[in-house]
Amino acid sequence: MTQSASVRLEGIVKRHGTFTALHGIDLDIRPGEFFALLGPSGSGKTTTLRILAGLESVDAGRVLIDGTDVTATEPGSRDVAMVFQSYALYPHMNVGQNIGFPLKMIGTAPAQIEKAVQDAAAKVAISHLLDRKPGQLSGGQQQRCALARAIVRQPRLFLLDEPLSNLDAKLRLETRAELRKLQRSLGVTAVYVTHDQEEAMTIADRMAVFMEGRIVQVGTPHEIFRKPATATVAAFIGTPPMNLLPAVLADGHVRIGDELLPPPPGAGGGGGMEHREVILGVRPGDLRLGTTGIPARVEFVEDFGDSSIVNLEAAGQRVKLRAGELPAVREGEAVRLSFDPAATHLFDRATGNRI
Ligand SMILES: Nc1ncnc2c1ncn2[C@@H]1O[C@H](COP(=O)(O)OP(=O)(O)OP(=O)(O)O)[C@@H](O)[C@H]1O
Ligand SMILES: [Mg+2]
Known part of the structure; x- marks a missing residue:
């Protein structure tokens, strides 16, 4: 059974040389939530997600997953899965091998990998594509393959960085709805980065609005739409905005x-x-x-x-x-x-x- 994790960020500061990318991020994400990090380009969303994944170190602050301080824990030991904007599939492996790769890395028995790959592929409806190479898939199919690879290990926490941005508008809408259904059925906590306010509004239980390395508002899409905390947030939300x-x-x-x-x-x-x-x-x-x-x-x-x-x-x-x-x-x-x-x-x- 997949368990869903809670996430807590406390006073996270991240610097690149003299530039401060994150100025003290505090955030609480509840188990099973679909939580969006929304904000304009360069506001610090990806940095925050990479810090959660353990791919980036912090200059100050703590990361807690299920109450445990994982600030110094290696990515592989955090029980999280990440899906990137570029799907980062291995071109020389077929779809089945790509999906099974995370399990192979931790030494799972081949028969068990086979079964887990079948299950994951079925969940995202690509069971018929397991023998193909990524280069022989459409953008949407590649995206599903990346999702299957992420869910195959049954992580507690699912981190997604603009996973739909390479899809055309129609496929993006469909996949958005499916992703939401998949997250619900797995019961996993999801943190979803997007700069598209409409996407965040429609997919998230709650969201944090980032501006220039700070969180300016946290709430449900409805709360943030009804009561934007600042004029900048107001100018960012709504189609067209306020x-x-x-x-x-x-x-x-x-x-x-x-x-x-x-x-x-x-x-x-x-x-x-x-x-x-x-x-x-x-x-x-x-x-x-x-x-x-x-x-x-x-x-x-x-x-x-x-x-x-x-x-x-x-x-x-x-x-x-x-x-x-x-x-x-x-x-x-x-x-x-x-x-x-x-x-x-x-x-x-x-x-x-x-x-
Ligand atoms: N390795 C680095 N060295 C210097 N600056 C960096 C580095 N990585 C990120 N930054 C800066 O940190 C800031 C936040 O970057 P981040 O990638 O988190 O933004 P983002 O909100 O994900 O933006 P986008 O929507 O464009 O992906 C940006 O100003 C970026 O230029
Ligand atoms: Mg980004």
Whole structure:
């Protein structure tokens, strides 16, 4: 039976020369969770995963798997399996030999390897391909082969670094769903690195958002979408992401240009006399076209058939509005934008933190 591991990172610091890749990462991952590490390129996701795998040393902090300090433990003794973006299959071995390789390395008996390979291959539906060489497989089949090789040892912890990024869009969607099912059926803890927010949103139980070597928010996809902790997170989540407009919070109002709006519930509505530079966030789906509200100009419209995105200029910014039906607007037309104050988000302009 596969057991699922808990993972804990405490104050992990990683430096490359004078450059600090990770500035003190703290993280708790629960047994059986599908946990995503999400963030833009260079934010430290792969570094964190490699530290978990034991492929990278740390400059400070501790790594605990199931409560045991493994910071100094060799990769081979951590009972984890890793799948990389490049599948790193051995080209001269056939699929069966590739899948069985981790077991051969630890001296498992051939008959036992054979059985384990059959089982793993069946789980990812490549039983009919065992005699082929990796070069004779499609990208999706290679990806499954890499997955089978990872699960053959029945690890406690499954580490995946952008494992779907070499697949085309359609196959990626299908494989994403299968991967999720596979993880559930194995009951294994999975840590999944991606820079694709939509992928993280749809696949993860919880996720950590990385920015510049720091975790800025941890939560369920729903929590992070509903309440982004900073303007940077808000600008990273959603398709398209949240619109961010410079505004001023004064006398209990949010002012954008000449427009005075009520603030979101719970954000500075006390009517204090403070004058604070803020950022007002509104999701594209929460904006309405009309005759009242913030003045804007239509730039162009993207028509997706069942929905459309209207690109506008407002308050000196590019703003995106999502509409169900194609709205009757012309390029260059002057319009106004309104929204429910309850659906807005407020961030401090200096710190970027949610108010
Ligand atoms: N060996 C190294 N020497 C110097 N800098 C490094 C080294 N490895 C990684 N870095 C730097 O550490 C930072 C984090 O890298 P990391 O690979 O973890 O990013 P990432 O979040 O996985 O990005 P991506 O989405 O592009 O894969 C980057 O700025 C990278 O340039
Ligand atoms: Mg990476």
